[in-house]
Amino acid sequence: MDPIQLFKALSDPTRLRCLSLLIGQDELCVCELTHALNLPQPKVSHHLAALRKAALVTDRKAGLWIYYRINPELEQWSIKVLRATAEGIQGQGPYASDLLALREMPNRPGGVCSA
16 A cells, blocks of 8 residues: 555545544445435545545445445555544544444444445
């Protein structure tokens, strides 16, 4: 992982919000992210595509849904940066409300999307 690529990804507010949610989850589908961020699906998908291109996240398709997760092949230093960043911002601004919205999302029995 190129450090500049990582920090460029973190510099965008929407990508940072996506990464801060993903770092604490096994995986999330696009509908979960759009609900938590309260943003239109095309905007969220655009930023997820940028994160995928930067190799920060991977995706898998299951039926109509696409699920994203932090790339399990990221170098350890990159994961540490993501975890430290998410931990440092978790109580601030939109990040706290994003996590709350995700936790309170309807149709997530057992904490997994069932849309």
